[in-house]
Amino acid sequence: MPTGLKRPLQNQSKHIKIQIQMKTNLRTHRNIRLKWMAALFFAFGIGNALPAAARYSRADELAITNGARSNREVNFNENWKFFLGDTAAASRPDFDDNHWRTLDLPHDWSIEGRPEKANPAGNDGGYYPTGIGWYRKTFDFVPDSRHPETTLYFEGVYMNAEVFVNGHNLGIRPYGYSSFYHDITPYLKAGKNVIAVRVDNSGQKNCRWYTGSGIYRNVKLIRTPKAHFEPWGIGITTEQVNRKTQVEVEATLANRDKDLPATLLCTVTDLDGHTILTQKETVTLEANRTSKVKLQFPFENAKLWSPETPNLYRMVCCLVPDNGEPADTVTTTFGVRHVEYSAEKGLVLNGKAIELNGGCVHHDNGPLGAASYRDAEWRKAQLMKEAGFNAVRTSHNPPAEAFLDACDHLGLLVIDESFDGWRSAKLPKDYSILFDRWWTKDIESMVLRDRNHPSIFCWSIGNEIIERKTPEAVLTAYALAGHVRRLDPSRPVTSALAAWDKDWEIYDPLAAAHDIVGYNYMMHKGPSDHERVPSRIMMQTESYPRDAFANWARVNDHSYIIGDFVWTAIDYLGESGIGRFYYKGESEGEHYHRNQFPWHGAYCGDIDLTGLRKPISYYREMLFNPEKKLYMAVKEPTGYYGEIKETLWSVWPTWESWNWPGHEGKDIDVEVYSHYPSVRLYLNDRLIGEKPTTRTQEFKAIFTLPYAPGTLRIVGVENGQETESRTLETAGKPARIRLTADRTEISADGESLVYVIAEITDKQGRVVPNADNLLTFELQGSGTLLATCSADLKDCTAYTAPERKAWKGRAMAVVKSGKEKGRLTLTVKGKGVKKASVSLDVK
Secondary structure, eight states: OOOGOOOOOOOOOOEEEEEOOOOOOOOOOOOHHHHHHHHHHTTTSSSSSOOTTTOHHHHHHHHHHHTSSSSOEEEOOOOEEEEEEEEEEEEESTTTTTTTTEEEESSSSGSSSOOOOTTTTTTTTOOOOOEEEEEEEEEEOOTTSSEEEEEEESSOOBBEEEETTTTEEEEOOOTTOEEEEEEEGGGOEEEEEEEEEEEOOSSSOSSSSOOOOBOOOOOOEEEOOSEEEEEEEEEEEEETTEEEEEEEEEEEEEEEOOOEEEEEEEEEEETTEEEEEEEEEEOOOEEEEEEEEEEEETTTTOBBBBBSSSSOOOEEEEEEETSSSEEEEEEEOOBBOOEEEEETTEEETTTTEEEEEEEEESSOOOGGGTTTOOOOOOOHHHHHTTTTOOEETTTOOOOOOOHHHHHHHHEEEEEEEESSSSSOOSTTSSSSGOOOOOOOOHHHHHHHHHHHHTTTEEEEEEEETTTTSSSSHHHHHHHHHHHHHHOOOOOOOOOOEESSOOOOGGGGHHTSSSSSSEEOOOOOHHHHHHHTTTOOEEEEEOOGGGGGEEEEHHHHHOEEEEEEEEEEEEEEEEEEETTTOOTTTTSSSSSTTTTOOOHHHHHHHOOOSOOOOOOOHHHHHHHHHOOOOEEEEEEOOTTSSOEEEEOOOOOOOSSSSSOOOTTTTEEEEEEESSSSEEEEEEETTTTEEEESSSSTTTTTTEEEEESSSSEEEEEEEEEEEEEEEEEEEESSSSEEEEEEEEEEEEOHHHSEEEEEEEEEETTTSSTTTTTTEEEEEEEEEEEEEEEEEETTOOOOOOOOEEEEEOOOOEEEEEEEOSOOEEEEEEEEEEEEEEEEEEEEEEO
């Protein structure tokens, strides 16, 4: 970590700093205790191997085990009642909701509609319905004297979430992307209880992209003893001290009872549960107070976290009262990595310089809307990883917890971002109307919730703020950055600056408020900015897809530019029409010039809505990864479907297709990306030519040739010898459907997902790239056909519909498991093609 970021903790009611010296000498009589501990730890999933430094008593062992078995967190997603509309009476516990719809969370009611031009979300929101909705959950509550404290946790509700417990109004949390919780202990009673949530997304124009509507992330019930860890009460940081790794644990502890002596135990395990090191320390918790306890200890021979080797550990923290009261246990996943940055060395991770090949993402999950299923979040991260990205910016709000978990496990560095703007409005009812009252709480929600994720290397406090030229903006930036640093002094702070003005230098005072300066579309200013401010560290937080080579070159050639984040990594809903190409006679201009209906999403992603990588994705990956050496696609001839027009965020329509019927004998361009010195192109085994593909040519070659059906083959050439090759073949007529599931076994948990790709092929199994057959999806078994889609963002069929027109020979279905074990069978039919089925085992 940069030493300049170290700051003391502030506003602590108690601060205990404990230097732990791990001892290596064992006493022989401890062997029996170790066997006891091995058995007990194995019983609740921590593992069966203890380090030499472990020191426990039998009372400790029993307390830990009892605490771990207390079912601290309960999934609260099941069996909610939902009503789309508004009725004040729904807050009352005796309200009759029998006629309401029953559903499980996560839930997004907007995606259940279809894009229509008259819908209030408009072009920014993808033309989806919004409105007001109510959720109610009735449940039986059994008081437990050992765990009397109860907290209700919402990971995300869009937006203006007003929560009632047995008729008691707990207030409104307006920002739809912040996680929040309520202490509901005073309002619960033995027996039947009712939680009601009013969600108000009726305000038009409150966000510049698709938001979804409803309780779209998880809900949990947390039950603890009177002495317990506060929500988000464990903070773990790692740093290097004299070339040795030091781990710091900060625990925020609440005591709702009289003064209480207790023991805090912290145990590090690997993901298999094997204990690596452990320590305990006595503390005294003051009555009805919150205390902070900080422990520092060496972690020898730790396996470091990086995008290439995303090694992870678990920290098991247990608070054990000395009077025999129940223990509270929290398990946190973390990683050990050392981050440095400077204009001279760039970004250095674990002692090695790293260049960020990043992509921006919004929070939606394509055809699922905002509904945040764990498998959908992991798939999003997996798609990015497979496309060669090593970093992601969560634009412009904190993401789902599951997405960050995926980034931790798969190896993606993260910029975790708070807001799209500050006090000056981009839209009439955006965050500007909330900023002054809520920014501190929303910053705390982001940082405290997410600080233990090793994937997060940077916090972002904003994006393209409108008031950027004002002195007030500079003061606001320092206030925001200062609050972030007080909460987490271990990471740098950035925000995304953008201006197309001639007086770019006027932003120097604003830039100085950040540790790393984010540039949106302005990286061409980097060299001159470096001359003026040599110490500035920069990264391009948004860039046009078409500028891939220029941006890679800047990152590659200048240490002070640490990375580039393209807008965007994956196509998404809302910001309708950004990144589109179009044909002459269609609606002209950029997405912000006029409404672009029937476009209801963004086509600027490297990856389309079905998960298919576009040619620009392979080019970007090749630039940042020289081991990827050869790729070929074909540029759509202008006039084939119409005269092609581009927009700022588009690239020329280019496809993995050698099917251009009616174009025989006319010129067509084949685009090749290569890290070989040169490439050769063959058509039906006839050499078309050889061209260089060095950096001078931007690692590209374009061959122009008359189109003829058959086999197109590109070959890399090195030292005069042909090496690897790639081919494209002309496909025949559509004949059958091919289904490919991303897994064939899922859990009977009612929330696991399977993504099934449907491709239309000819008799030889080649995808027909022009096929647009109407497909019908049928699911048999205990499960749900959650969504269907294609990559065509002008198709306004509801994503919940069981029919979908293929686009470019491809469509997709998303299946959700039920809660019964057995078999699911998805069958897809289409006129003129042989149907196909895929079976899924639900276990």
